[in-house]
Amino acid sequence: DIGNYERFLNTNIYKVNYMTTGRVYLSVIERERNLGYHGQCVQVVPHIPEEVNNRIKQAAEKSDADIMVVEIGGTVGEYENLLFLEAARYLRLENPGDVLFVMVSYLPIPSKLGEMKTKPTQHAVRSLNAAGIQPDFIVARASVPIDEPRRKKIAIHCNISHEDVIAAPDIESIYEVPLNFEKDNLGDRLLKKFGLESRTTDLVDWQTMFDKRTNATKRVKIGIVGKYFETGDFTLTDSYISVIEAVKHGAAANDCKAELHWLSAEEVEKEGVEMLKNYDGLIVPQGWGSRGSEGKIKAIQFARENKIPYFGLCYGMQMAVIEFARNVLGWADANTEEANSNTTHPVIHIMSGQKELLKTKGYGGTIRLGGWPCQIKPETRLAAAYGAVTKVSERHRHRYEFNNEYREQMEAKGLIISGTSPDGAIVEAIEIKDHPFFVGTQFHPEYISRPLDPHPLFVAFVKACCVLSQ
Known part of the structure; x- marks a missing residue:
């Protein structure tokens, strides 16, 4: 995943941009052993989520980023990412106007039915809600673009605007992804929710590169x-x-x-x-x-x-x-x-x-x-x-x-x-x-x-x- 971010952004990403549960726990334990918490009772919550958020802020400062993308791997509801979700909840609580949540969810189309199913996404959002997080966008991964009836169904059951359900169908090349997202105006909608001015999207070089690959x-x-x-x-x-x-x-x-x-x-x-x-x-x-x-x-x-x-x-x-x-x-x-x-x-x-x-x-x-x-x-x-x-x-x-x-x-x-x-x-x-x-x-x-x-x-x-x- 780090490699993909480097390739898409055309920049180097450093170790400060990457963390694992083990590295977070180790840094908290070492800090406690060195009296970094000044004798406080150090607990999993809130100190582990706080360390996660401190690392996010350090990465943002090092790169001088206007917007920091944080990817939490795995599946909603699994054990390994619970503390990262808790950290994300903290971050939104502290900075309500500066944090947005985007959930990527797979919408299966069982071959014997031929119908796109939204129930797994609905359940995933409920699990995310249980962690104290409400997604602002849902990226609908599927073999085909999501249709309007199911877009509206997800919007109603998952408590978001139907315009914030973004289509992400299967494609031949990963480099088509940003071009696809722009069809649903994802960039503009992100800026709007952040309260930032809309900007002109310049994907000319990217489109040229993609066309060369496609038409070769x-x-x-x-x-x-x-x-x-x-x-x-x-x-x-x-x-x-x-x-x-x-x-x-x-x-x-x-x-x-x-x-x-x-x-x-x-x-x-x-x-x-x-x-x-x-x-x-x-x-x-x-x-x-x-x-x-x-x-x-x-x-x-x-x-x-x-x-x-x-x-x-x-x-x-x-x-x-x-x-x-x-x-x-x-x-x-x-x-x-x-x-x-x-x-x-x-x-x-x-x-x-x-x-x-x-x-x-x-x-x-x-x-x-x-x-x-x-x-x-x-x-x-x-x-x-x-x-x-x-x-x-x-x-x-x-x-x-x-x-x-x-x-x-x-x-x-x-x-x-x-x-x-x-x-x-x-x-x-x-x-x-x-x-x-x-x-x-x-x-x-x-x-x-x-x-x-x-x-x-x-x-x-x-x-x-x-x-x-x-």
Whole structure:
């Protein structure tokens, strides 16, 4: 969800904008232990809701926001969000003219009946009322737009104006959502309820971007080789949502549509690379541990040898280094220490300082996180993608890295280190020559790609895929 807000707002959102029940409780307990409450009897209510609201206010101050959107996850009535609802009630009580409640509710249409049902929404509002909250708007999620009779029915039974029941039907692209909301004048109605002046809605750039995506006639077929999207009989594509959206951004920039296919790394490992044929490009995204790693290495070898555009992200870069070491330098047991601590060629090893943390099970919040600078090597594919920029800041999330002991040998065989930390100590990006596109990054470019500002590496990758598809 945080990623979606960043993509839609085209801005970075920081840790102050995110909270969990555990973090809230921990901060209250630590404050009490440090006599921050001056000896008061500290209780769940009111102190936990007060801490929630203090965090909301801090986030608003940090971003200098005119309007702060607060999303409370989960379903009305469940245990996990009760204290957040109580905090929201407090906030409205303290600031009656500055707080509005928007409830998103699903309206089912049972296939055997063919009728949109409003009863679940009515019950959800009653549950919300029991928590002391009356919604100002109801966003009616359904497979089709809500019709006028049911809009009025919800208005009567849920005690809101029928104009404040907003249609949210199923759509092909998430980027159509704001355009849909404007059909019901949601922006104007929000401003009116806040007592603010109406403003001209400027969605020209957004509409142009959406139209380009919708009207594109070119197609590229891209396979994502991963392991986190399998859940029983279903596919959980949201596991790689940032990658998916970044590819779509890159496709729109190239006036084409990306057809994404989910390829199980474990199936590639067992059944071979036959399933990888007929793709215009392959991506190996982030991952952890040894499961499926051999399948990813096989996929990378297939992409390298058959000159299929390849983009490796974080773990995908590390696997590309291993593949190169095994099949170009002939180090058959080359591996990452994460998968095989006994390998004689640990071309990917644990970062300095991380080994002691692992020994003491210091896992929480100790990996290399956040934005770090990357120095770009001139006259590389990386440099061509970024243009005139020679140093960039990219987001990271890793504990293992390229082992510099093997750097000279691998470069001698054709591996190009195209991005490093400014001091040259950490390899941030690799690529190879004489290939349409073979790039791996230790960082996560997908995290900062936006629909109106696509990441240049994804634009370059999809462009290479388009060339192959022709």
